[in-house]
Amino acid sequence: MTAAKNNFRVPKKLNENGHEMSFFISSELSYQVGARSTILLNIHALASESQTLVDEKFTVTEGCDCEFFYLGFGQNRFVRIDTHEVSDLLIIYEAEARTNPSSLRIQNINEVPILEMSPDALPYLFPSRYCESDKLGNEARNLFGHINHPLEQASQIAEWIYQNLSYEIGSSDASTSAFDTYQQRAGVCRDFAHLAIAFCRSLSIPARYFTGYACNMVPPDFHACFEVCVGNNWYLFDATRLSSPNGLVRISSGRDAADSAVATIYGDVTLQSSKVSCTSPDFVAPTNDELEGKAIQLGA
Template sequence: MNFHVTCELDYLLHGPATFLFAVKCIETGGQHIAKEALSVDPFVEIEEFTLTGGMNRFSRLKTLNPGNLKVSYQADVSNSVRIVPVDSLHVDSPGDLAPDAIPFLFPSRYCQSDRIREKAQELFGHLGSPYAIASAVSDWIHENIAYVSGSSGETSSSIDTLDQRQGVCRDFAHLAIAFCRALNVPARYATCYAYQLQPPDFHACFEVFIDGWWYIFDATRLAPLNGLVRITTGRDAADTAVCTIFGNPELTLSVVKCECLDPAFTPVTRDSLANAGEAIALL
C-alpha cells in the first residue's frame, strides 16, 4: 500500500524555546519511505537523531526570538501488513519470549499495569490466549470508555482513563496496554498517520507481541488497521510524543493528512478480522 502523509504545526513564540518533534515516519521491515521533506519557516537549524533502539526519529530545533514558527513535513510511504489465522498463533510463555519483547511486560509512566492487575484479572483473567485477551481488552474499552475530544491532558494515565471512563486515542491505547501487561501479554504504543481518520489527526494504537510478531489493535475503531503509517513505537506516550516543548510557545494550527494512493484500497477492520478469524500486524 502507498500513502502520502503531511502535517503542518504552527506556533506563536513568546521567547526562546526548544522543540523535539517526532513527526517523521520510520523505516521498518515492511515500511519504506520513497521521499520526504521537513521544513521550518523561518529557517532554523534542525538536528536529527534516533532513539528507542535507533527506531524512532526525532528532530530538535531551538528558537531564540518571539514570532511565528511553521513546521511542515510530507512523505510518500509504502507499507505492508501480515494477516494470519488467529488459530495459527503459538502462545509464548514469559519464559520463552524474545528478549526484545520483555521490556513491554513492565509498568511504565502512563501504563500502570501493576495498579490495575486485579481489575484486569476480574475482566479478562478467564481468557486463555494473548490474542483473546488483547481482542477482549480492545472491545471492552471501545464499549465502556467514551471517546471525548479534549477530555484528557499530557499527565493523564491509564488509571485516570479507567476512573473517568473517557479519553482520546492516546488514553484508549494506554489503558489497553496496561490491561494486557497486567495479564503478562507484552504490549506497546504506536503513533501513526491514519487513513480515513475523522477528524484527521495523529493517531495512537496498541500492539501485542504474539508468536514473534507485533499485532495491531485500535480500541477507537476510527481508522482501518491497514491504513496506518507508523511514526513511532514505544512503551507509552512518554517515548513517542509528537512534540515535546521546553519553553512556552502556543500551538496555533495543526493540520494532519494521510492519503492512500491505491485506488483499490480495501479497509481491514476489527469486524472484518473477527469475521475471518484473522489477526493483522504492521510489518
C-alpha cells in the same frame, strides 16, 4: 521556509509478501514562539524494511536549526529544533510511505512463554508512567483472565474499551494515566491505548504504544493505538475504532506516550494550528466480519 537536510538513513528494501500499499502523509504545525526555545519533534514516519519512505520532505521557517537523530526502543526518528529568533514557526512534513501489512488468523499464531520471549519485548511487560499495570491486575484478570489465547485477550480488551469508554475530546490531559481513564470511563485515543496496554501487561502480554498517521480518519489527526507481542511478533489493535489497523503508517512506538509524544516543548512556545493528512489510492478498509478472528501485523 527552508528545507532542512534530512540525514536519516532510509532502507530501500520492501516486503515481498502480501499487498503493498502507498500512503501519502503530511503534517503542518504552526507555533507562536515567545522566546528562543527548543522543540523535540516526532512526526517523521519510521523508516524500516517493512515501511519504506519515498519523496520525503521536511521544511521549517528560515532561521531555525534542525538536528535529526534516532531515539528510544523503537528507533524513533526525532528532530531537535532551535528556534533562535523566529517568532512565527511553521513546520511541514510530507512523504509517501509504502507498507505491507499482514492479516493472520489468531488460531494459527502460537504464543511463547516469557522464558522464550525476545529480550526486546521484555521492557513492555513492566508498568510505566502512564500504564500502571500493577494497579489494574485484579480488574484485568476478572474481565479477561478466562480467555486462553493472548491475542484473543487483546482483541477482547480493545472491544471492552470501545464498548465501555466514551471518546470525549477534552476529558483528559497530559497527566491522565490508564488508571485514571479506567475510573473516568472517558478519554481520547492516547487514553484508550494506555488502558489497553495496562490491561495487557497485567496479563503478562508485552504491549507497547503506537503513534501514527491513520488513512482517511475523521477528523484527521495523529493517532494512537496499541500493539501486543505474541510469538515474538507484534500485532496492532485500535480500541477507538477510528482507524483500520492495516491503514496505519507508523511514526513511533514506545512504553507509553512519554516515549512517543509528537512534540515536547522546552521554552515559550504555543501551538496555533495542526493539520494532518493520510490518504491512499490503494487502501480499502476491511469490514468487522473480515477482521473477525484475525490479527494485523504491521511490521517494524
